[in-house]
Amino acid sequence: MAYSFSEIEAKWQSYWLQNEVYKTGESTDKPKFYVLDMFPYPSGAGLHIGHPEGYTATDIISRFKRMKGFNVLHPMGFDAFGLPTERYSMTTGIHPIDATKANVDNFKRQLNLLGFSYDWSREINTTEPNYYKWTQWMFLMIYNSWYDDHAAKSRPISELQIPENLKSQKEIDDYIDSKRLAFIDMIPVNWCEALGTVLANEEVDEWKGKGYTVEKKPMRQWMLRITTYAERLLNDLDLVEWPNSTRDMQMNWIGRSEGAEIEFKAETNDTITVFTTRPDTVFGATYLVLAPEHSLVSKVTTDEQKSKIQEYIDVSVLKSDIERQDLTKKKTGVFTGGYAINPASGERIEIWIADYVLAQYGTGAIMAVPGHDERDHEFAVQMKLPIKMVVKPKDSDDWDIMTSAFTEKNGFSVNSENSEVKLSGLPTTEAISTIITWLESKNIGKGKIQYKLRDWLFSRQRYWGEPIPIMFFEDGSKRALENDELPLILPDVEHFKPAGTGESPLANVEKWVNFIDKKTGKKAKFETNTMPQWAGSCWYYLRYIDPHNDDIFCDSDKERYWMSPSGVDLYVGGAEHAVLHLLYARFWHKVLYDYGYVSTPEPFKKLFHQGLILGEDGEKMSKSRGNVVNPDDIVKEYGADSLRLYEMFLGPLEAVKPWQTNNITGVFNFLNRAWRMIATDEGTLSPKVLNAGLSPEQDYVLNYTIKKVADDIENLSFNTAIAQMMIFVNEFTKVEVKPLDAMKKFVLCLSPFAPHIAEELWQILGHSQSVVFEEFPVYDDAKIVRNEIEFVVQVGGKIRARIQVNVDLPQDQLEALALGDAAVQKHIDGKEIRKIIFVKNKLINFIV
């Protein structure tokens, strides 16, 4: 008969709730531990089997740390703004607020069903005005900031020095706006007609995959100047304990490269600035290429080339990023008819446009060095442009530059000199610094560090997001709301369809959009764009610390207690957020840090990604495949404790692993065996549990289990911790008498993993207080030292005997014992022993 998990789980869940067992203490005299889950988007589908994986891991840690005497902060909330809800509302007419509430209720029901120890009094929801008030407040903090390069930090915009030559208010305002960390720009964005909204690059594939069409269209957008933080975002990765892969991804995303900007004079007298990482190859620059969107294209284009150029631009704009970046296709481009002068060689070179040059990176223009860049080489061959060799390989002279580009950075410059500077003969690194010095002395270029990271497109043409708290006046000026005017509440609307003009549904809410500003008395119009879903998740970990504070987003004393010395102690979530969420949150955190609102430069000290759980067929779970496992069903059949245990027993937390419902019987049986070891079918203490001493073997297993479970929890190796507890149960199932003390310690070890059954067993063992408040057992070092071990004897590296010996036996005695073994003698067989390898307490190896 299986133990009655349904009754037990319901009983303890309501006990925990009624007694507020998981309320986080406010006292600061205990050491703290902040363990955070990535909060979910409450979708209509409810929890899937992947959610409880990370959540169980953090729950085990939380429970363990509490038992180890820490004050644990383990909160949960909901990242509830988002497009799926808005689309649901569009089709059903159900208000996003109502849809969100229903989904959140369902999520909470499911989370509680699994026995997670969240402190629900700290629950947050990004869509509630008293939360997004502070999201808006932070947006305004960013808006009212400029980045001081000298101080290398953000400062209030009021401290910005206004150049004296600026006279009119408009000029001054424009100057200030050009420095703000939040600003408006016209930029080409991914416009989806059907959704009536702009999509982020990372969303394009997702929606295209669902059959939507996405095109490029320049629109007025809010941007955040995250690029000012590129260097710090890169360097501070050294401060965190993150998976290497995630750090690498962020480093690649930020994409720092060193090089130089070089100015080329066009014959029209326009200056075309290019960025290159190989300024040493400037003598080999045989043509220039501008991106089709480059502002100088029309100026350098000659009359007879005009129509061809225009045609090319028109085609480029219609192409999606994906199409433009399709590497398999041939490169395309058109000659503008214009020429420029290579500032190093003095040669007259052609100016082309081509869409293999990206407008958004560097200066949107390149000097093409076909001899030493594969892309330029391909283009030059195709367009029959000149190819010049200016770097030769270290050890050979016979590189055929017409066949392929030589791109290694370990060569020597050749054919690179003019009357003022000579690179020929220099190794590449020296050539680079030499040419930069020359360019700088001539004032036609300079060393430059370039980043791939772009500014953050921060506005969405959607209803279901935080309103941007900025108003515009008829004269074109604008005003940000002040703190006493926050939150700017999202108005109620009846229809969630976009305005169709590219504006959000808010544009249709006449009364809300157009109003008389009370502070200035002027006619004003609210911004109709809302913030992206990333906004609310940029700082939620801080709100948990002080969720009900109306004066500030988080009290600074509380912040210091929970975040010092290096941020959230453990952050667990999916690797899909490795770049964007984590980069955006780090950015906001650093702005807050610059103003002293937070005490650490980085928000998340240790990060961990749980691996995906696949369906039984080894494929990603999806409705269409029909391989989705619903946690509710598993709980019904085996109980929450078994589900928790099984998800942890499946394999290493970080690994991608297939679900096998069959295998859950393993952990289910284990819990039943544990139950029978301590309790009767009727739920009373088993008569076999007695005050009794432990045999040395039992003592060993008990103490080793305590040690192993504690160590493994710290390392997030839950699968091996569970295996060890199984060994414990196997050991004590064998014997007739179950020593009471061992049973108690075992239940304490089990409790972080399977809290419901542990509570029940703990009560059966005679306790009236919840197991949550108990201390984690301590093991006895002396008991986990074996006094007899199995010792391996090898001859010529092959195992020939295993002998039982006392621990720490010295080499000479073991040699004698080993040589006395018949099997060993047989293999030595009178041969000469040339060498003896001895590893204490492990093995001895006779080389013959």
Next chain:
RNA sequence: GCUCGGAUGGCGGAACCGGUAGACGCACAGGACUUAAAAUCCUGUGGGCAUUAGCCCGUGAGGGUUCAAGUCCCUCUCCGAGUACCA
């Protein structure tokens, strides 16, 4: 293409700093209990040859270092994730 992971029995997975490969679980087989079954408990279970207590092979493939390699080095194959003309 580039970057980062990974590959261990029929299956999920263990294995510290190079030192007994396959812990633990599933599945399977046998036994005990039972009129019988289920449940439970016990035993066995990488492959091959012997079938006694013996030997050989074995951690994706091939090479190397070492007394000793799943673990370190080189080359390759396959799988997964990220990224994509970033000059």
